[in-house]
Amino acid sequence: MKTFLKLKSVTILCLSFMFISCDLDLQESFNFEPEVDLTDPHANKTAWEFIQTRTALNEDGSFNGEELNYMIAAIKKAGFEDLYNQAVDTSRTYLLLNNNAFTGNGDVINIVTGSATVPDGETPEQTMERVDTPEKLEKLRTVLRYHIVDAYVAQVPTLAVAEVRYIFQTLIPGDDGLIAFNRNSRWSIQINRAPAPLPTTATSQNENVRAHNYVFNNGIGHFIADPVRNR
Numbered sequence: 429m430k431t432f433l434k435l436k437s438v439t440i441l442c443l444s445f446m447f448i449s450c451d452l453d454l455q456e457s458f459n460f461e462p463e464v465d466l467t468d469p470h471a472n473k474t475a476w477e478f479i480q481t482r483t484a485l486n487e488d489g490s491f492n493g494e495e496l497n498y499m500i501a502a503i504k505k506a507g508f509e510d511l512y513n514q515a516v517d518t519s520r521t522y523l524l525l526n527n528n529a530f531t532g533n534g535d536v537i538n539i540v541t542g543s544a545t546v547p548d549g550e551t552p553e554q555t556m557e558r559v560d561t562p563e564k565l566e567k568l569r570t571v572l573r574y575h576i577v578d579a580y581v582a583q584v585p586t587l588a589v590a591e592v593r594y595i596f597q598t599l600i601p602g603d604d605g606l607i608a609f610n611r612n613s614r615w616s617i618q619i620n621r622a623p624a625p626l627p628t629t630a631t632s633q634n635e636n637v638r639a640h641n642y643v644f645n646n647g648i649g650h651f652i653a654d655p656v657r658n659r
Contacts (some may be wrong), residue, residue: 474515476503476512483495493527494526496527501551502536502568504556505556505565519580519647520647520648521650528654539567539655540564573598576599580648583640591611594609595626606626616640622634633654638650
């Protein structure tokens with residue numbers, strides 16, 4: 429008897445919903461407009477135009493390690509403005525060396541000048557004045573050339589499979605200009621990470637990308653906090 433009453437109640441309830449639902453108006457169709465802007469905010473700029481916007485200082489007036497003050501000075505010292513401003517090849521990747529990539533032991537200033545320290549109050553432009561011989565200038569230019577890749581390297585679709593090492597050519601010709609990219613399962617790009625088919629001088633100086641996929645009208649950029657190299 430109890431089972432019969434339960435079934436009867438369920439039947440009545442279902443019929444009630446059917447009659448009620450018949451009186452409801454159809455929902456009007458509408459076009460969904462997402463609040464998130466998915467356009468690339470720097471797509472109308474060259475890499476050089478973008479780099480020159482990244483000069484913000486910390487509140488105390490010191491250089492923000494994530495910005496590009498030293499890279500701007502280095503590009504000007506090397507005379508490479510045209511390399512970052514060119515519009516003929518739109519499929520290059522620019523590895524953007526932030527301020528931290530210049531000012532530590534083993535970083536760009538140390539590689540080029542032999543000194544790992546930057547005196548208090550010295551501006552990036554003054555630092556680059558210490559690149560005062562043809563040999564130092566060529567080292568600086570070599571560092572910058574290695575950080576421009578002759579291919580468009582985005583997480584997708586370029587690095588299609590996680591943990592696979594993809595080899596590309598930088599603006600340094602030959603084997604010394606080879607560079608390896610991979611992405612991990614969390615989509616973070618890694619550069620020259622073992623077991624890449626590169627010399628140990630490359631894989632011992634591997635680096636994680638800090639900020640990805642800055643799309644320009646002449647390529648794509650990724651921020652890194654240490655320089656990478658092949659040899």
